[in-house]
Amino acid sequence: MLGYIVQRLLIMIPTLIAISIIVFVIIKLPPGDYFSTYIAELQSQGEAVDLQKIAFLKAQYGFDKPIWEQYLYWVGGLLRGDLGYSFAYNLPVRDVVGDRLFLTVVVSVATVIFTYVVAFPIGIYSATHQYSWSDHSLTFIGFLGLATPNFLLALVLLYLANVYLGLSIGGLMDPHYLDAPWSVAKALSVLSHLWIPVIVIGLSGTAGMIRRLRANLLDELQKQYVTTARAKGVPPFRALMKYPLRMALNPFISDIGSLLPHIISGAAVVSVVLSLPTTGPMLLEALRGQDMYLAGSFLMFLAALTVIGMFISDLALAALDPRIRLSGGVTR
């Protein structure tokens, strides 16, 4: 097992390097840079430009150096925990993002848990009650969840929650907790607001997972060992839980690899609509304003989050299924 963990860790390194190169290319691609836009904007308004400060910042971030050196500088900073400098906010990125990275992780993890908790019983129920009307209606709801753009669902749920439950519009906590330090009351407020984004973001992933669990379980249930178990008088519940479910679980765990990018994508749009204090809205703003280090750090963070999530899912899979450890291959 230890060897497997080390092997998986080593694979993560080139992946992260490649992702960082892609992110850097993307944030460098737009013509011009933040400073040229900024200077032009100030001059058009007839304001004085603090050229000295801009020259200092340019030198600080190596805008005059060749591109690969800029890249190395950026990555080196990331490794040291220096996320770069946000030009729009005139602050280091670390101070701008504040709780946002943490809250993004909270929302994503809560969504993954929601997906599992909901998809698990429904998937088993659909498979054991194949072609019943409840199976059909669950399938139909699942398809609807898959097809509805989640930002619109977010808007409607937000409206309903405001009208019927009196929840404050948008945000992840009641307004008066915004600048308050973390406390139990604040955490509870976050929890009471968390369910809308979690449901909205999780819905399509849940629908997909229900379908896959159902299909896998149906395949297993048709196999002969299940018939044997039944014939030998194993109680139905045990005959379901003991072997077929375990076999069907494998793709369920490995799915987290495709689930996480999905969730983080969904979270980016939904949090813009719900004005959640997560990375989504700020990323959008940074992309529009060519605030490259802010945008780059967010993209890098989101990608790293998925890579780490996949790492965890691979480990869980290896712990669950000895065949994967022994063959030593990458599971996806």
Next chain:
Amino acid sequence: MLAADRSPHFASTEPFDPYSTEVMTAAQERYYMASQWRMMWWKLKRHRIAVLSGAVLLAMYLSITVSEILAPYNYQSRHADFIFAPPQTVHLFHDGQFIGPFVYGYNYHLDMRNLRRVYTEDSGKPEAIRFFCHGDRYAFWGLFEGDLHLACPAKDGTLFVLGTDRLGRDLLSRILYGARISLTVGLIGVAISFTLGIVIGGIAGYYGGWVDILIQRLIEIIQSFPHLPLWMALSAILPVTWSPILIYFGITLILGMIEWTHLGRAVRSKLLALREEDFCTAAMLMGAKPSRIIGRHLLPSFMSHLIATATLTIPSMILGETALSFLGLGLRPPITSWGVLLNEAQNINVVALYPWLMLPVVPVIIMVLAFNFLGDGLRDAADPYR
């Protein structure tokens, strides 16, 4: 001589045709000689929902060829007197009498307390809908002028079946025109990712070895990236100075560039399996070039499977375009797509006051569902073991 009268040792003196046992009935012959595509069609026909979805999609795609005629108004014509007008219901009976399809006109007053426009139906003012009539002028596909419409409002009347937006433009007409963009984004995007997937997946699967490993890693990296933030970043690159039509192609290119990985994987795994088959070895021994072996011998044997996979990737592109346009990073007015229309439904006021502005989501849902069902049906039909 009857068969029953024959002795057990009877031998016929008639000449024996060794192939006589293999002669098939016409129906059998039709079945065994059917091409791969014909078999697929037969299987698909049994899948009711898939056929229905296919019909719905076909109708939608046909509608975009004549959007100008189907729409009661030109999508850009503004009606300053009817801003945020709610949908008008189409009635058939007025005062218990059948007078054909008509709508009731609006009574309008400004609620001075909330400064809200209030429209009510005036049930004394039936406005009969005219059919095959002359209405707003338009340029058909931008080529030649016309003013023929399938349905128009009564003279001096209105026909806002789905209501109007903040400039008093008819929502139904805008949805019909928007279909043109929304429906083609997925098709062009999938064409791009199809090409990329076949070429890159084909190279990986055919050559194997380190090329394969490298491409596999690349696919893994792209798949581990959350798509939407990546799309957002890439579409932020498109210069603001580009014309709307260039932006449109840029967006489809971006969508296609990220979505090819599923197809690439499918091609690769199929090629790896087929490469070992005898017919491939035979072609290789006869000196066929790799491009010919892939294109002529290997690709056709799993084309059906590929098409099913491609059908299933279209919905995610359509939803991607919708999300991007909704965020204001995708298409921009004057180009009208369903995502651009939904961009107007961006805040909670719309949900509370003008819920009909959210209607463009209905065709989005229908289309995504239809592509999903059709793709499922195609996949089952393409699977020779079912």
